[in-house]
Amino acid sequence: MNDTSLDGRCFCDNIHYRISPPFRNLCLCHCESCRRAAGAPFLAWGTVDRSAFHLLRGELSYHRSSPGVERGFCNRCGSSITYYNESRREDLDFTLATLVDPESLQPRIQIFTEDRLAWIDCRSDRPNTTPCLARLSRNRSQAARHREAEAMKSLETISWQEFEKVELRVGTIVAVEAFPEARKPAWKLSIDFGADLGMRKSSAQITTLYEEVDLIGRQVLAVVNFPPKQIGPMMSECLVTGFEREDGAIVLAKPDSPVPNGSRLV
Numbered sequence: 001m002n003d004t005s006l007d008g009r010c011f012c013d014n015i016h017y018r019i020s021p022p023f024r025n026l027c028l029c030h031c032e033s034c035r036r037a038a039g040a041p042f043l044a045w046g047t048v049d050r051s052a053f054h055l056l057r058g059e060l061s062y063h064r065s066s067p068g069v070e071r072g073f074c075n076r077c078g079s080s081i082t083y084y085n086e087s088r089r090e091d092l093d094f095t096l097a098t099l100v101d102p103e104s105l106q107p108r109i110q111i112f113t114e115d116r117l118a119w120i121d122c123r124s125d126r127p128n129t130t131p132c133l134a135r136l137s138r139n140r141s142q143a144a145r146h147r148e149a150e151a152m153k154s155l156e157t158i159s160w161q162e163f164e165k166v167e168l169r170v171g172t173i174v175a176v177e178a179f180p181e182a183r184k185p186a187w188k189l190s191i192d193f194g195a196d197l198g199m200r201k202s203s204a205q206i207t208t209l210y211e212e213v214d215l216i217g218r219q220v221l222a223v224v225n226f227p228p229k230q231i232g233p234m235m236s237e238c239l240v241t242g243f244e245r246e247d248g249a250i251v252l253a254k255p256d257s258p259v260p261n262g263s264r265l266v
Contacts, residue, residue, distance in 0.1 A: 006105070007056070008098040010079035016057035017081065019048045019094060023105055024157060026096070031112040031148075037063070037071055038080045041117050044096035044107050045083065047157065053082070053092050088156055112148070167225040168241070168265035169193055170255055171200070176212040179203055181232040187215065188234060194262030197224060200237040208249040221253040221265065 005020045025047040034043040060072035060081060072082035083093035096105050110116075175190035185207040191200050202222065206215075223239040230236075242250040255263075 007100045008081070008094065009100060010058075010074035010077055010081060010098060012074060012077035012079075014058045014076045015055070015060065015074045015079070015081060017094075018054045018056055020052040021048070023048060025093070026105055026108045028107045028110045029112055030110065030114075030116040032115050033065060035115070035117075037065060038095075041120055043080065044102075045093045046096055046105055047091050047093050050084075050090055050092040053094065091157065165225075166223060168221055169197060169224045170219055170221055170259050170263045170265075171197075171238075171261050173215045173218050173220060174199070176215045179232070179234070183232075187212070189215070189220075189240065191220065191222065191238065191240075192261050193222075193224060193238075194260060197262050200224065201234060202236050202238045202240050203231050203234060204240045204242075204250070204252075206240075206242065206250045206252060209251065218252070219254050219258060219261075221255070 005018055006023075007016065007018050009016045023046050025045065027046075028042050028044050030042045034045075035041060037043075058074070061075035062070045062072055065071050068086035070084045071080060072084070073080050079098055080095050081098055082095075085091075096102055096107065099105065171191035171193040173189050174192050177188040177190075179186045179188045182203060182205075184205050186203045186205045187207060187210070189202045189204055191202060192198075193200060200222075221241050223241065224237075226239055228235050228237050241253045243253065244250055
């Protein structure tokens with residue numbers, strides 16, 4: 001047994017399990033799916049590598065609560081134990097309250113607070129380490145909230161080391177050309193990333209919101225360590241980032257204040 005591993009069990013003692021670190025995504029979930037699955041106002045979850053969860057006694061039963069999702073429980077007492085989503089094949093969520101020592105791991109955030117029951121006092125149920133998240137509008141349909149709950153659980157987690165591999169750098173657009181050969185309307189951009197990275201070219205489908213005059217001298221945030229990609233007659237050497245609006249238009253990502261070209265997002 002690893003000194004940092006933790007044991008858990010169900011209410012009737014039929015199921016015993018052991019988990020090993022790292023323990024991630026410690027949260028209180030207020031989504032309707034979790035609430036109805038457990039018959040509780042909210043559920044406290046953590047995540048481990050799927051290979052780090054070991055049954056020591058008994059066998060879990062499973063309920064396929066939605067496409068690609070299985071919830072593991074004890075078929076004698078009904079205790080909710082695990083949550084598995086096929087989109088996160090290497091991960092397994094477990095209920096913090098079924099740990100032998102449920103105070104050994106503390107939730108860090110609350111999620112789906114828009115689904116929180118009105119009679120739960122936000123001030124009393126929030127984890128001590130984080131501010132209570134703002135309550136969103138309750139005017140959306142239950143189906144929409146359910147989809148969002150499942151989507152949040154399906155987000156793939158990455159390690160800090162994986163994030164560090166992404167080179168997001170600031171550059172200044174110094175030249176803009178039409179790109180008539182592109183399948184969708186786009187601009188050809190020449191971007192100065194400073195002395196170390198130099199000048200790089202990219203294409204960007206941003207013609208809906210930006211004219212040439214809007215782009216010259218504008219700082220943008222781009223991924224510079226993707227391999228070059230051939231796009232029609234040009235070779236794209238970086239990926240300019242932005243945010244997609246509901247109408248499909250792209251809003252460019254940029255720093256709030258000017259920073260030196262080549263500055264890295266940290």
